[in-house]
Amino acid sequence: MSDPGAVLADLRAESEELDALVAGLPAERWAVPTPAEGWTVTHQIAHLAWTDRQALLSATDPDGFARAAQEAFAAPLTFVGEAAEAGARTPPAGLLAQWRAGREELQRALAERPSGEKLPWYGPPMSVASMATGRLMETWAHGQDVADALGVTRTPTARLRHVARIGVRARNFSFAAHQLTPPAEEFRVELRAPDGTVWEYGPAAAGQRVTGEVLEFCLLVTQRAHRADLPSVRAEGADAERWLEIAQAFAGPPGKGRAPSGKAATS
Structure with missing residues (x-):
């Protein structure tokens, strides 16, 4: 089980990195389109x-x-976009202040909850550590959209282990979201981390395998890049190959993913 305190610290660091990216932007740069349509x-x-x-x-x-x-469930395909549209009407300075205040409140609230407590969410209930991990994954993924829009290349960090872990654990959900029966056997996933070490998931002797750079794997499972643009991510086995075609680390209906070469296809 992940240490909630450690995950919260990484969530804070991920949020601060994105904050630094947008804090100095002039108002007109906040209106720049991102790859999310x-x-x-x-x-x-x-x-x-x-x-x-x-x-x-x-x-x-x-x-x-x-x-x-x-x-929200009364409009499952539109409520996320509607909420973003409503929030986007706030001027950038006010929106930035709201985001900062809200994430600080969330940090305090999660730190005060018992680590084993289950918190309700739009999918299955989550532990405190899982909730913080989910927030980190979303912050990183949407931060990637912002970085792409601004032409900024971010340096991968060890915080990607949280995104990768969600991506691996969401394998069965990815199949179910596409109305496919998840494979019965576990997969082996080996990802090269930013420091050159290899993060390993699943049994070493598994017949179905996925390997690659962790950054590219995370871009794939968050649907921030098309598989054709992620040459290091490779599959061995038909089920593993199918997974890489439909993988998603986020809850909700199947995403459209990105078109090759970063062309927009989804939000």
């Missing part, structure tokens, strides 16, 4: 601010979250 830099930060608020509600008012989730 229809979403500007403002929409990306608005989305993160909104999801932080939902996670805070989950941690502090489960009944209130249940009511909010019920409303």
Whole structure:
């Protein structure tokens, strides 16, 4: 089980890195389109601010979250985009202040919850560590959209281990989301980390295998790049090959993914 304190520290660091990327932008740069179709830099930060608020509600008012989730499920394909659109109407300075305040509240709320407690979410309930890991994954993924829009190349960090772990653990969900039966056997996944070490998941003798650079794997499972643009990510076995075609680390219906060479196809 992950240490909630360590995950929260990594979440803070990931958020601060993205914050530094947008804090000095002039207002007109917040309107730059990102690779997510229809979403500007403002929409990306608005989305993160909104999801932080939902996670805070989950941690502090489960009944209130249940009511909010019920409303969201009435429009399962549009509620995320509608929330981002509403948040994007806030001027950049105000939106940045809201995001900062909200994520600090979330940090405190999660730190105060018992580590084994299950918090409600839009999918299965999550532990404190899992909730923080999910927020980190989203912050990294939407931060990638912002970086791509601004022409910034980010340096991969060891925090990618959280994104990779979600991606691996979401294998069965990826199949189910596409109405496919998940493979019965575990896969072996070997990913080269930024420091050159290899992060390993699954039994060493597994017949189905995935290997590659962790950054490229994370871009794949968050659907921030098309597989054709991620040459290091390779599969051995038909089931593993199929997984890489449909992998997604995020909850909800199947994403459209990105077109080759970073052309937009999804938000």
